[in-house]
Amino acid sequence: MSVIKIQGTDDTPTVTLDKENNIFEISGRSLPEDVVVFYKPILEWLDAYKEDPLEKTVFDFKLEYFNTASSKLLLDVLLKLEDISSDGHDVLVRWHYPDDDEDMEEAGEEYSEIVEVPFEQVPYSV
Amino acid sequence: MANTKEHNESLDFVYDFYVKMKRNNINLAYEGEITHQITKAFTSLAETDMAREEDPSSVQKKVFHVMVECLQNISKHSEGNANESAKDGRGIFMVSKAATEYNVTTGNIIKNVNVEKLRSILENVNKQDKDGLNKLYKQQMREGTISDRGGAGLGFIDIARKTGQKLLYSFLTIDNVNSFFVLTSTISRIKE
Numbered sequence: 001m002s003v004i005k006i007q008g009t010d011d012t013p014t015v016t017l018d019k020e021n022n023i024f025e026i027s028g029r030s031l032p033e034d035v036v037v038f039y040k041p042i043l044e045w046l047d048a049y050k051e052d053p054l055e056k057t058v059f060d061f062k063l064e065y066f067n068t069a070s071s072k073l074l075l076d077v078l079l080k081l082e083d084i085s086s087d088g089h090d091v092l093v094r095w096h097y098p099d100d101d102e103d104m105e106e107a108g109e110e111y112s113e114i115v116e117v118p119f120e121q122v123p124y125s126v
Numbered sequence: 127m128a129n130t131k132e133h134n135e136s137l138d139f140v141y142d143f144y145v146k147m148k149r150n151n152i153n154l155a156y157e158g159e160i161t162h163q164i165t166k167a168f169t170s171l172a173e174t175d176m177a178r179e180e181d182p183s184s185v186q187k188k189v190f191h192v193m194v195e196c197l198q199n200i201s202k203h204s205e206g207n208a209n210e211s212a213k214d215g216r217g218i219f220m221v222s223k224a225a226t227e228y229n230v231t232t233g234n235i236i237k238n239v240n241v242e243k244l245r246s247i248l249e250n251v252n253k254q255d256k257d258g259l260n261k262l263y264k265q266q267m268r269e270g271t272i273s274d275r276g277g278a279g280l281g282f283i284d285i286a287r288k289t290g291q292k293l294l295y296s297f298l299t300i301d302n303v304n305s306f307f308v309l310t311s312t313i314s315r316i317k318e
Contacts (some may be wrong), residue, residue: 011166026266034163036272067194068280071305075267100183103288114264116279 002105004045012038013063015071017045020055027062027096030070039073046080053089057081062096063122064106078115085117090119099123154221161215162202169193172221179223188313189228193221194312195281196232201276204234205304210220228313237306241297242308246255251282259287262286285311 001019004024008014008028016025032038059081071112078093085091093115105121112119147155153175154168169190176186198218217234235267236244254262263283270279294310 010170011162017133031165034276035278036276065190067191067198067200068284069272069276069278071284072270072278073278074265101187102184105189110260110264114268 002045002050004041004126008100009102013066015042017042017049019049019054022058024057024059026074027060028063029064030066031076032070035067035069035073039070039076043073043076043080046077050087053084053087055107056092057084058092058094060094061108064098066107067109075114076109078117080110082115082117092120094120094122096122096124098126100126131136147288151222151224152220153223155218156220157218160197160219161203162201165197165201168219168221180312185228185313185315189221189230191286191288192230192311192313195285196230196307196309199281200232200234200275202273203236205237205240217240224315227316228315230313231308231309231310233306235300235304236297238299238303238305241305241307245297248282248293249297251286255284256287256290259283262289274302289313 003020004015004017006012006015011029011031011033013026013028015032016023018024026042030038044092062072063074065095081091081093093112095111097108108119108121112121139185146152154171156164156168157163172193173186176189177223181189196314197219200217200219204215204217217232220231222228222229222231250260251262263280266283272278282293289311291314293313296308298306298308300306
């Protein structure tokens with residue numbers, strides 16, 4: 001299947017969705033001018049992926065910053081992963097956050113309470 | 127300048143404006159259309175300034191966040207004023223810096239018919255404690271949809287929980303159609 005590779009900017013995240021190489025990642029900053037337009041291809045890709053996913057999908061979120069409009073779309077991404085998980089496939093979300101960023105840590109905890117998918121909090125030092 | 131009298135008045139205005147900005151510790155003031163480019167420019171300016179001031183990174187992130195949400199509120203919710211030929215998405219935006227806190231203030235025109243709805247949203251946010259705000263945020267994220275204007279209805283809730291402070295707001299009636307809505311968010315510069 002096709003690969004999504006979006007290079008991040010100061011207001012949009014780096015996105016890699018690559019089934020063949022088993023890389024699923026959203027990182028950087030997310031405050032795009034139009035969140036719906038930015039996340040649409042990502043959600044569509046996940047809809048296609050969910051039809052025939054890998055045995056185990058490890059999805060990495062490593063965000064420095066996201067605005068509230070993006071938080072809603074990130075939830076939509078996580079809900080796709082929840083679908084894959086509830087279809088009986090192995091899914092792990094790894095939520096990376098700077099170890100001095102309490103808000104980003106709490107954001108991960110919050111998502112883990114909303115979606116039913118295995119969730120791992122991964123602090124990293126900056 | 128057309129004549130000396132006008133020039134002097136203009137000079138007085140500029141000096142008066144300068145003194146008032148200084149007195150109120152305002153280091154950024156803008157009136158006009160809030161575009162995505164403006165949002166990026168202001169937040170990047172603030173980031174550079176705060177890094178120089180050596181504010182803790184948690185404070186810098188909160189200020190950045192509040193600025194983004196406030197600017198997006200204006201660009202998404204400010205309504206034009208036909209009488210003053212103001213367009214949608216315009217407003218006034220100010221950042222002030224005191225020894226112990228940053229204040230982000232926005233002012234924009236909204237229709238009188240929308241005042242009560244906005245007031246009740248703000249009142250509801252202000253009566254929640256931290257847990258209440260977290261619940262409200264989760265509920266809105268799950269049940270809300272992105273509006274035509276690109277808002278998720280999460281901005282006020284998130285400003286309140288990230289700053290840990292009540293939102294300060296007021297409505298000034300301009301005429302029988304429009305009101306001026308002012309919102310101030312305070313971010314403590316002292317690390318918790």
